[in-house]
Amino acid sequence: MKSTMNGSELTLYVTGEIDHHNAARIRETADGLIQQRHPTVLRLNFAGVEFMDSSGIGLIMGRFRMMQLYGGKLRVTDIPQGLRRMMELSGLTGLDVLERSRESGDCTE
Template identity: 35%
Template sequence: MQRAKPLRDAVTVVIAGELDHFAAPQIRHELDQIVGDPNVIHLVLDLENLTFMDSSGIGVLLGRLRALQARGGTLSVKNMQPPIEKLFRLSGLQRVIGVEENKKGGRL
């Protein structure tokens, strides 16, 4: 996971590889460090290099979304690969997590 420099009250984080049962605890911990910063209101996850996500990953995203929403913040994702886009559609995540336009111009 790579953290980009914050832009005002927003932070972009790049998540690569797999967000599954094995990786979820570490990624959850790292995201909690960011979400725990009271100056961070908007968290954007760049998922361009995320190759796989299971229900553990969904739980990580939803937990951070709830924490941000509790203080008026938002969570959004961008640059999803087709398998991740499909997971978002099938699970309905795109209805609760903001989806920004992909680099190629596509959007869910």
């Protein structure tokens, strides 16, 4: 998984299909980098995500807690249109971790 560090902000480019099987691998990579680099902001860039079931919600919630533990923030960015209903259903829209997308201006509609 591609990652970039910009100052104290870490961006992870999540690609492919997020299901229970793949979430484990993404979680390990993300947590390894958080523990190693102690970013103040973790950005999960979802532009390359082609499919996501509720395992993706667990993954986001888990990283949210992890970043809280380290006194940092989580942002989920570039969320494809097709994943919106899942995000809405999860209640994540109330947590202020989903970045407003450029096209429609809001993740919650």
